[in-house]
Amino acid sequence: MNLTLRIWRQPGPDAQGRLTTYQVSGISPDMSFLEMLDTLNEELILADEEPVAFDHDCREGICGACGMVINGSAHGPERTTTCQLHMRNFADGDTIDIEPWRAAAFPVVKDLVVDRSAFDRIIGSGGYITAPTGAAPEAHATPVPKPDADAAFEHAECIGCGACVAACPNGSAMLFTSAKVVHLNVLPQGAPERESRVLDMVGTMDAEGFGGCTNTGECVTACPKGIPLTSITTMNREYLRALRKR
Numbered sequence: 001m002n003l004t005l006r007i008w009r010q011p012g013p014d015a016q017g018r019l020t021t022y023q024v025s026g027i028s029p030d031m032s033f034l035e036m037l038d039t040l041n042e043e044l045i046l047a048d049e050e051p052v053a054f055d056h057d058c059r060e061g062i063c064g065a066c067g068m069v070i071n072g073s074a075h076g077p078e079r080t081t082t083c084q085l086h087m088r089n090f091a092d093g094d095t096i097d098i099e100p101w102r103a104a105a106f107p108v109v110k111d112l113v114v115d116r117s118a119f120d121r122i123i124g125s126g127g128y129i130t131a132p133t134g135a136a137p138e139a140h141a142t143p144v145p146k147p148d149a150d151a152a153f154e155h156a157e158c159i160g161c162g163a164c165v166a167a168c169p170n171g172s173a174m175l176f177t178s179a180k181v182v183h184l185n186v187l188p189q190g191a192p193e194r195e196s197r198v199l200d201m202v203g204t205m206d207a208e209g210f211g212g213c214t215n216t217g218e219c220v221t222a223c224p225k226g227i228p229l230t231s232i233t234t235m236n237r238e239y240l241r242a243l244r245k246r
Contacts, residue, residue: 001091002027003023003025004021004093004094004096005098006019006095006097006098007020007099008112010100010110012110022044029086033085034054053111055113056083061080064160064161064224065161066081066161067163068100069102070097072097074167075222101114103162103210103211104171105209105210106162106166116160119162121204122201122204122205126200130189144188152183155180155186157179157225157226158176161224162176163223164219164227168213169218172212173210174205174210175219175220175223178234179227181198181201181238182235195245195246199239199243202235215232
């Protein structure tokens with residue numbers, strides 16, 4: 001496959017960025033999208049040019065580090081992470097636009113790399129449970145109803161990739177935050193911080209500069225792990241409940 005790539009190049013956070021055009025050839029349909037970028041970077045290095053900076057780590061669809069906007073869609077044309085997107089989703093001769101996540105709370109570090117530490121601060125503000133010190137409790141000491149366990153596991157699948165923010169026209173982090181809140185609030189182990197968790201995490205989300213949710217649903221469409229839209233309504237209910245109990 002021969003492809004034309006239009007890639008966002010930005011030397012640093014305060015530098016002016018622009019789309020730069022590159023030609024790549026000999027791309028196998030079985031390559032992952034990141035392997036295709038590796039091929040481009042090898043050619044750039046051999047030509048004494050600066051390689052394209054992009055985030056990646058596990059390359060197994062687990063860590064969520066590899067996020068980028070491909071032809072206007074977070075992670076590309078399939079509902080998966082960029083590292084699990086394969087070049088067979090494109091055709092020979094295609095032009096592919098590649099950009100970083102676009103959100104005020106995700107400032108560009110370099111090229112396709114953005115700073116997603118706002119997510120870490122949201123989790124740090126309330127994503128924990130009270131745990132007594134000493135020996136670990138017996139696994140079956142606290143019974144958890146099956147529906148609650150299923151809901152917790154479903155929301156725990158969120159990998160914090162940021163696709164929900166990138167896809168949202170408002171740059172909202174409601175789906176991410178709700179996944180982290182609901183994951184713990186439905187479990188008995190999360191009960192001691194149930195009210196403070198949702199208030200603190202929503203407060204931090206707002207303070208980080210994420211936009212408001214207007215229920216467009218684009219976040220759910222882009223989420224590679226299928227976090228449901230009902231997660232947001234559950235968090236809203238938890239938030240109102242916590243406000244009443246203050």
